Amino acid sequence: xxxxxxxxxxxxxxxxxxxxxxxxxxxxxxxxxxxxxxxxxxxxxxxxxxxxxxxxxxxxxxxxxxxxxxxxxxxxxxxxxxxxxxxxxxxxxxxxxxxxxxxxxxxxxxxxxxxxxxxxxxxxxxxxxxxxxxxxxxxxxxxxxxxxxxxxxxxxxxxxxxxxxxxxxxxxxxxxxxxxxx
Numbered sequence: 806x807x808x809x810x811x812x813x814x815x816x817x818x819x820x821x822x823x824x825x826x827x828x829x830x831x832x833x834x835x836x837x838x839x840x841x842x843x844x845x846x847x848x849x850x851x852x853x854x855x856x857x858x859x860x861x862x863x864x865x866x867x868x869x870x871x872x873x874x875x876x877x878x879x880x881x882x883x884x885x886x887x888x889x890x891x892x893x894x895x896x897x898x899x900x901x902x903x904x905x906x907x908x909x910x911x912x913x914x915x916x917x918x919x920x921x922x923x924x925x926x927x928x929x930x931x932x933x934x935x936x937x938x939x940x941x942x943x944x945x946x947x948x949x950x951x952x953x954x955x956x957x958x959x960x961x962x963x964x965x966x967x968x969x970x971x972x973x974x975x976x977x978x979x980x981x982x983x984x985x986x987x
Contacts, residue, residue, distance in 0.1 A: 813843070814841050814843065815838050815847065815931075816839065816841040817838065817897055817900070818841075818943065818944075819835060819836065819837055819838070819852075819898075819942075819943040819946075820838060820849065820940045820942060821835055821836075821966045821967070822835075822836075822940060823941055824967065824977035824980065825939065825977070826934075826939040827982075830879065830880040830924075832982070833853075833960060833963045833978075834852075834963065835851070835966060836849040836850060836852060836879075836924055837849055837850050837852055837898060837900065837949070839889075839923075843928075844928060846928050846931070847925070848923055848924065849879065849923065850876075850879065850887070850889075850918075850920050850924065851876065851920075852876070852891075852950070852959075853953060853958075853962045853963055854876055854877040855874050855875070855877075855953050855954060855956060855958070855959060856876060858874075859875060860873040860919045863875065863886070863921075870888060873888065873918065874918075874954065875919045875921055876918060876953075877920070877922065878922045878924070879925070880922060880924065881922055881924060883922035884922075885921070886919055886920065886921055887919070887922075888902070888903040888917060888918070888919050888920075889901060889903055889917070889918060890916040890917055891916050891918050892950070893945075898945050898949070948965075949962070963978070964978050
């Protein structure tokens with residue numbers, strides 16, 4: 806039986822990795838879906854994994870952007886840096902990639918983020934992950950865009966999302982990665 810393809814475009818939505826998702830690339834992550842086409846795939850950026858370095862540490866000639874905290878954007882093209890404005894507007898997040906040929910926006914640091922790499926899914930792959938319970942599609946919240954300085958803050962953000970889903974997710978979110986080592 807052919808898989809039914811959802812026709813809803815999820816661009817602009819947030820994804821939370823559910824506690825059962827053990828893939829090290831996505832374990833305990835919160836992502837922003839910048840692009841999604843049910844017939845061709847999706848692209849997103851991990852929001853809650855600051856790397857602990859600033860952009861100038863890896864891109865010395867990044868005039869005006871050197872102090873941006875660098876985030877692990879996902880496992881695809883990790884040698885590529887994406888700089889984008891991600892700001893709250895009304896009841897949604899607005900994503901605007903910074904084009905290196907256009908220069909800096911009027912208020913350069915407003916909502917700008919730097920990501921090493923991105924997350925990508927081929928046609929139907931993300932939808933399958935959602936159906937099997939690996940991902941939860943979330944309504945946008947301003948708190949998802951809070952600046953993070955380290956991985957501990959990122960983990961706390963993810964745990965707060967899980968806590969809001971109910972007692973089972975709260976319990977699973979607090980479980981160790983390797984309970985056999987207890």
